[in-house]
Amino acid sequence: xxxxxxxxxxxxxxxxxxxxxxxxxxxxxxxxxxxxxxxxxxxxxxxxxxxxxxxxxxxxxxxxxxxxxxxxxxxxxxxxxxxxxxxxxxxxxxxxxxxxxxxxxxxxxxxxxxxxxxxxxxxxxxxxxxxxxxxxxxxxxxxxxxxxxxxxxxxxxxxxxxxxxxxxxxxxxxxxxxxxxxxxxxxxxxxxxxxxxxxxxxxxxxxxxxxxxxxxxxxxxxxxxxxxxxxxxxxxxxxxxxxxxxxxxxxxxxxxxxxxxxxxxxxxxxxxxxxxxxxxxxxxxxxxxxxxxxxxxxxxxxxxxxxxxxxxxxxxxxxxxxxxxxxxxx
Amino acid sequence: xxxxxxxxxxxxxxxxxxxxxxxxxxxxxxxxxxxxxxxxxxxxxxxxxxxxxxxxxxxxxxxxxxxxxxxxxxxxxxxxxxxxxxxxxxxxxxxxxxxxxxxxxxxxxxxxxxxxxxxxxxxxxxxxxxxxxxxxxxxxxxxxxxxxxxxxxxxxxxxxxxxxxxxxxxxxxxxxxxxxxxxxxxxxxxxxxxxxxxxxxxxxxxxxxxxxxxxxxxxxxxxxxxxxxxxxxxxxxxxxxxxxxxxxxxxxxxxxxxxxxxxxxxxxxxxxxxxxxxxxxxxxxxxxxxxxxxxxxxxxxxxxxxxxxxxxxxxxxxxxxxxxxxxxxxxxxxxxxxxxxxxxxxxxxxx
Numbered sequence: 001x002x003x004x005x006x007x008x009x010x011x012x013x014x015x016x017x018x019x020x021x022x023x024x025x026x027x028x029x030x031x032x033x034x035x036x037x038x039x040x041x042x043x044x045x046x047x048x049x050x051x052x053x054x055x056x057x058x059x060x061x062x063x064x065x066x067x068x069x070x071x072x073x074x075x076x077x078x079x080x081x082x083x084x085x086x087x088x089x090x091x092x093x094x095x096x097x098x099x100x101x102x103x104x105x106x107x108x109x110x111x112x113x114x115x116x117x118x119x120x121x122x123x124x125x126x127x128x129x130x131x132x133x134x135x136x137x138x139x140x141x142x143x144x145x146x147x148x149x150x151x152x153x154x155x156x157x158x159x160x161x162x163x164x165x166x167x168x169x170x171x172x173x174x175x176x177x178x179x180x181x182x183x184x185x186x187x188x189x190x191x192x193x194x195x196x197x198x199x200x201x202x203x204x205x206x207x208x209x210x211x212x213x214x215x216x217x218x219x220x221x222x223x224x225x226x227x228x229x230x231x232x233x234x235x236x237x238x239x240x241x242x243x244x245x246x247x248x249x250x251x252x253x254x255x256x257x258x259x260x261x262x263x264x265x266x267x268x269x270x271x272x273x274x275x276x277x278x279x280x281x282x283x284x285x286x287x288x289x290x291x292x293x294x295x296x297x298x299x300x301x302x303x304x305x306x307x308x309x310x311x312x313x314x315x316x317x318x319x320x321x322x323x324x325x326x327x328x329x330x
Numbered sequence: 331x332x333x334x335x336x337x338x339x340x341x342x343x344x345x346x347x348x349x350x351x352x353x354x355x356x357x358x359x360x361x362x363x364x365x366x367x368x369x370x371x372x373x374x375x376x377x378x379x380x381x382x383x384x385x386x387x388x389x390x391x392x393x394x395x396x397x398x399x400x401x402x403x404x405x406x407x408x409x410x411x412x413x414x415x416x417x418x419x420x421x422x423x424x425x426x427x428x429x430x431x432x433x434x435x436x437x438x439x440x441x442x443x444x445x446x447x448x449x450x451x452x453x454x455x456x457x458x459x460x461x462x463x464x465x466x467x468x469x470x471x472x473x474x475x476x477x478x479x480x481x482x483x484x485x486x487x488x489x490x491x492x493x494x495x496x497x498x499x500x501x502x503x504x505x506x507x508x509x510x511x512x513x514x515x516x517x518x519x520x521x522x523x524x525x526x527x528x529x530x531x532x533x534x535x536x537x538x539x540x541x542x543x544x545x546x547x548x549x550x551x552x553x554x555x556x557x558x559x560x561x562x563x564x565x566x567x568x569x570x571x572x573x574x575x576x577x578x579x580x581x582x583x584x585x586x587x588x589x590x591x592x593x594x595x596x597x598x599x600x601x602x603x604x605x606x607x608x609x610x611x612x613x614x615x616x617x618x619x620x621x622x623x624x625x626x627x628x629x630x631x632x633x634x635x636x637x638x639x640x641x642x643x644x645x646x647x648x649x650x651x652x653x654x655x656x657x658x659x660x661x662x663x664x665x666x667x668x669x670x671x672x673x674x675x676x677x678x679x680x681x
């Protein structure tokens with residue numbers, strides 16, 4: 001019997017009141033963005049917003065609850081952007097979106113600093129079971145960074161992987177870890193780099209005792225990248241069925257996948273709402289098209305959620321949660 | 331396409347050469363005008379629709395005058411009636427709906443609209459703005475209008491099969507609006523397509539959309555395209571096929587590093603050259619702007635060169651925006667005089 005687990009890849013939109021409140025407290029300019037040593041008033045504002053976002057997930061009935069990463073002004077580049085040995089410079093485009101983040105330039109060794117762990121500690125106070133951590137995968141985080149310290153791509157990737165592993169060691173107990181790896185799709189690693197990307201994921205996954213899901217999006221993985229990713233010692237791979245389901249099915253049928261799977265079923269970048277029935281149909285379709293007998297299917301939006309207005313993001317949580325609780329014949 | 335430039339030469343223009351000076355469109359809003367909007371949007375405030383209209387009229391009048399005082403040849407009202415370049419239009423197009431703000435970067439948000447039904451043209455978008463500005467201005471007025479590709483890509487598309495299909499549907503509406511503007515007397519229209527810079531692979535979609543827009547536009551109407559903050563080499567030379575007479579480009583911000591892109595193959599349209607960095611509060615000197623203008627002469631001869639800022643200047647402090655524009659106008663006049671006197675080489679004319 002397959003278990004459907006409703007979850008999300010994190011990075012929630014800030015609640016609307018917090019948008020204004022934090023803009024007033026912090027300002028609108030590049031230099032006003034989060035630094036990692038913000039004062040009490042700002043910390044409290046984020047604490048309130050975090051509570052709101054966690055409560056909303058619990059009300060929706062999601063099986064995994066994330067911290068929300070509301071402080072992540074620089075989206076997936078956040079863990080670097082707040083690091084002491086990283087200088088944030090010009091504003092650069094975030095993938096193929098009308099969104100921007102500060103270019104994080106690595107100037108020294110990436111020693112673990114516990115920034116993400118402290119957010120999760122705060123979340124753990126509010127979540128009795130089903131806490132899920134979200135981090136950028138090492139390949140994507142290295143892809144988002146500029147390097148003035150490690151010297152070459154391999155050393156950079158290794159440095160970033162060690163850094164993330166060090167961060168994970170400080171985490172409270174979590175049930176699941178989502179590692180977001182959009183760059184594996186958008187800027188696919190070539191020969192040799194694909195194998196390294198998979199090993200870097202191993203380094204990170206080995207550092208935590210939790211179910212680890214490597215989630216990919218904005219298209220399907222190239223065949224070879226997918227094949228190498230299967231060598232990584234993780235529990236599930238995540239696929240974006242919204243942007244490319246055909247190639248994904250091909251990859252899974254040709255090369256197999258893990259015993260568990262995450263499916264990006266809900267569009268994180270469109271306000272059009274999917275019904276629970278549609279979400280269930282998509283899960284059933286995937287199950288019919290593949291020969292695998294999955295233990296767990298993580299039902300999730302394909303991308304982070306901050307692209308959406310709050311009301312639509314919340315409606316998508318409700319739809320996902322109710323899709324997961326309905327009887328699903330697989 | 332005919333030469334539409336001469337109609338904008340001021341009657342009292344002193345020099346034989348004429349470098350058309352203009353702006354991209356937006357201008358910093360006076361603080362009292364922002365405050366008036368806040369009051370209008372505050373349900374508890376005693377501030378009604380008529381008073382908000384009055385504030386918009388007053389701001390438009392003052393900023394139109396500010397452009398004329400800076401001595402620009404073709405002006406706008408600084409877009410005093412518009413809040414944002416997609417939202418403003420989406421509010422006037424049937425088929426759009428709003429759900430709330432989304433993040434662009436940091437704590438900068440915009441009310442990204444959703445297309446929830448077939449888009450339809452039911453009311454004019456800019457004719458009132460144009461007529462008011464033309465009425466209070468002595469100088470000719472340019473109308474900037476957000477292009478269909480940007481209107482499509484910066485929206486959530488819930489209805490159309492693809493962004494391309496939505497772009498073409500919106501292009502037909504833009505065509506309708508331009509027809510209304512032309513009927514009202516507008517002779518200089520600039521299509522703004524900043525989204526093209528972010529997804530240059532879609533240049534053919536923008537081309538097809540422009541064909542729909544330019545269809546039936548009379549020959550004496552000057553049609554321009556503004557594209558900013560991207561890698562122009564990815565849309566050049568393909569963009570030369572677009573049915574517009576002028577390209578308004580952002581080049582000062584990157585210290586004219588991209589200027590060589592336009593040298594091969596030859597630039598066959600008019601060039602509206604960005605000579606002011608709109609994200610730098612330091613006012614460029616007249617001498618500096620003159621050097622920037624000369625960069626444009628590497629691409630086109632003076633009779634095809636328009637001089638403008640990189641982009642809308644709305645994020646600058648108002649006095650900085652004014653000084654930049656005034657220096658731009660002065661620099662252009664000085665370059666014209668030096669061209670008249672044969673003191674400046676024109677590389678583009680020699681080719």
